[in-house]
Amino acid sequence: MKLVTAIIKPFKLDEVREALSAIGVQGITVTEVKGFGRQKGHTELYRGAEYVVDFLPKVKIEAAIKSEMLDSVIEAIEKSANTGKIGDGKIFVFELEQVYRIRTGETGADAL
Amino acid sequence: MKRLLTLLALFSALSVVAAPAIAQDKPAAEAPAAAAPAPATATATAVPAPTPNKGDTAWMLASTALVLLMSVPALALFYGGLVRSKNMLSMLMQVFVTFSLITVLWCIYGYSLAFTEGNAFLGGFDRLFLNGTFDAMKGEFAMGATFSKATPMYELVFVAFQATFAAITCCLILGAVAERMKFSAVLIFMVLWFTFSYAPIAHMVWFWMGPDAYTDPKLVEALNAKAGLLWQWGALDFAGGTVVHINAGVAGLVGAYMVGKRIGYGKEAMSPHNLTMTMIGAAMLWFGWFGFNAGSALEANGAAALAFMNTFLATACAVLSWMFAEWMFKGKPSMLGAASGAVAGLVAITPAAGNVGIAGAFAIGLIVGPLCLWGVNGLKKMLGADDALDVFGVHAVGGIFGALMTGIFNSQSLGGPGLVTDWVTAKVGSNPILDQLWIQAQAVGVTVIWTAVVAFIAFKIADIIVGLRVTEESEREGLDITEHGESAYHM
Numbered sequence: 001m002k003l004v005t006a007i008i009k010p011f012k013l014d015e016v017r018e019a020l021s022a023i024g025v026q027g028i029t030v031t032e033v034k035g036f037g038r039q040k041g042h043t044e045l046y047r048g049a050e051y052v053v054d055f056l057p058k059v060k061i062e063a064a065i066k067s068e069m070l071d072s073v074i075e076a077i078e079k080s081a082n083t084g085k086i087g088d089g090k091i092f093v094f095e096l097e098q099v100y101r102i103r104t105g106e107t108g109a110d111a112l
Numbered sequence: 113m114k115r116l117l118t119l120l121a122l123f124s125a126l127s128v129v130a131a132p133a134i135a136q137d138k139p140a141a142e143a144p145a146a147a148a149p150a151p152a153t154a155t156a157t158a159v160p161a162p163t164p165n166k167g168d169t170a171w172m173l174a175s176t177a178l179v180l181l182m183s184v185p186a187l188a189l190f191y192g193g194l195v196r197s198k199n200m201l202s203m204l205m206q207v208f209v210t211f212s213l214i215t216v217l218w219c220i221y222g223y224s225l226a227f228t229e230g231n232a233f234l235g236g237f238d239r240l241f242l243n244g245t246f247d248a249m250k251g252e253f254a255m256g257a258t259f260s261k262a263t264p265m266y267e268l269v270f271v272a273f274q275a276t277f278a279a280i281t282c283c284l285i286l287g288a289v290a291e292r293m294k295f296s297a298v299l300i301f302m303v304l305w306f307t308f309s310y311a312p313i314a315h316m317v318w319f320w321m322g323p324d325a326y327t328d329p330k331l332v333e334a335l336n337a338k339a340g341l342l343w344q345w346g347a348l349d350f351a352g353g354t355v356v357h358i359n360a361g362v363a364g365l366v367g368a369y370m371v372g373k374r375i376g377y378g379k380e381a382m383s384p385h386n387l388t389m390t391m392i393g394a395a396m397l398w399f400g401w402f403g404f405n406a407g408s409a410l411e412a413n414g415a416a417a418l419a420f421m422n423t424f425l426a427t428a429c430a431v432l433s434w435m436f437a438e439w440m441f442k443g444k445p446s447m448l449g450a451a452s453g454a455v456a457g458l459v460a461i462t463p464a465a466g467n468v469g470i471a472g473a474f475a476i477g478l479i480v481g482p483l484c485l486w487g488v489n490g491l492k493k494m495l496g497a498d499d500a501l502d503v504f505g506v507h508a509v510g511g512i513f514g515a516l517m518t519g520i521f522n523s524q525s526l527g528g529p530g531l532v533t534d535w536v537t538a539k540v541g542s543n544p545i546l547d548q549l550w551i552q553a554q555a556v557g558v559t560v561i562w563t564a565v566v567a568f569i570a571f572k573i574a575d576i577i578v579g580l581r582v583t584e585e586s587e588r589e590g591l592d593i594t595e596h597g598e599s600a601y602h603m
Contacts (some may be wrong), residue, residue: 045442045443045444045446045450046383046384046446047448047449047452047485047488047489047502047505048488048489048492048502048505049382049383051381051382051383052381053381078518111113
């Protein structure tokens with residue numbers, strides 16, 4: 001099993017969710033986050049005061065999946081979250097040791 | 113607004129009946145007490161005492177409520193949106209409570225000090241607790257003067273209208289010391305500054321004996337001598353360029369120096385937490401300012417119409433001029449810039465409102481935008497103080513500019529309405545522009561020095577009694593929690 005974490009542009013969230021649903025991903029967790037990468041931040045000017053905003057708003061998606069789905073999940077996210085411009089985000093993949101479904105006590109791939 | 117009060121009691125009208133000259137000899141403030149009920153023996157030639165016009169009264173009551181709207185909520189929201197979210201309630205509280213505090217002080221002694229006869233600098237105590245404004249036993253109301261002969265207004269209406277001016281002026285200062293000043297120190301400062309700066313400046317600029325007192329050329333000198341110092345000099349201030357904006361703006365700058373910079377100023381981001389509120393506040397200020405400026409005509413007349421239109425136009429001009437200047441020099445036209453331009457325009461047109469013509473409103477509005485933009489950028493850097501919400505850069509700079517421009521555009525040759533050159537005949541004329549400009553400059557100078565000295569001493573006293581600043585820890589946590597035990601937002 002794998003845990004896929006993707007950082008994407010907020011306005012791409014719906015497209016990514018649809019793409020993941022389409023290939024059979026059962027559920028995702030979404031968090032609003034801030035951060036910086038190569039896109040860096042921007043400056044804001046309030047009357048005389050200029051502030052550099054280092055952290056831009058992004059959305060973090062987490063999906064726990066079966067290992068054999070990994071390639072299609074990566075492909076789905078890459079396609080749906082892509083704008084071709086700097087700041088599209090990144091995908092991180094982790095080994096997932098164990099999963100439990102709280103309600104039934106199911107474990108492993110059954111719990112996904 | 114302006115001036116004041118010969119309290120000619122309604123009944124005292126009767127002075128007309130028998131012995132006008134004698135009545136005039138009485139100091140105006142004593143009129144109500146001295147005036148006997150109208151002798152029933154009035155002759156057939158007796159002229160009935162003029163009574164307040166109901167339309168005027170209705171307009172002034174509405175104007176008074178409009179000025180209240182400018183402070184709570186408009187100014188509170190305008191300022192509140194500009195601070196960080198952790199200090200939102202402290203900003204709202206300071207404005208709300210200062211407004212209430214000054215209203216109470218106004219009715220106890222402030223009105224009396226500002227608008228009764230005393231010396232050229234300060235009034236007397238005839239109206240302590242508004243004593244004499246209403247005779248409950250007889251059901252009679254004292255009268256105050258307007259700018260037209262035989263056109264009295266209920267003095268209580270004038271008291272209320274002026275109360276809102278005193279209160280909002282004090283509230284304006286709060287922006288300069290926002291986000292770090294102790295609430296208790298705010299209250300102590302306000303009591304002192306209001307008493308020793310607002311009341312005297314209001315008296316100096318706006319107190320006079322009223323048009324009805326001027327019945328004979330022989331009386332003019334003596335009557336003029338009873339007016340406030342700057343009124344005697346002939347300074348024009350329609351709705352409070354000196355009294356309100358310069359007064360508050362300079363006090364704010366002194367406060368910014370004395371309270372010191374906010375922790376992290378210039379290093380950490382201190383961006384406004386809600387410009388939506390700031391825009392709503394600015395828009396309601398504009399709305400309320402019609403009461404402030406047009407109401408200052410004290411009557412629903414042509415001067416009010418002129419002040420209304422000028423307030424409308426100059427503000428719109430300043431929104432555009434600030435925005436385009438910002439667009440040109442800073443890259444983007446910002447919402448905060450547009451809102452700030454509106455306030456700058458309103459400030460600058462305040463002393464000019466009923467004192468200049470439409471051409472003056474165009475000129476003042478178009479120039480004050482870029483000028484105040486410089487006030488909050490270049491000038492602010494030069495001054496080096498953390499005037500948190502730019503009270504000096506907008507109110508003092510805009511107020512000084514407006515006061516000076518009033519001296520220029522008042523002239524009939526530049527489309528202004530001119531001024532009354534002789535109150536006996538109510539003759540209107542124009543002063544030579546440079547003469548009037550010089551008078552305006554002197555009035556500005558007196559106001560700047562007076563308020564700066566008083567503010568310095570008042571902040572010092574507050575510092576000695578309770579200390580001006582909250583602790584560093586409190587400041588970091590935010591004044592909402594540490595000073596007031598509440599949070600503005602739970603999200």
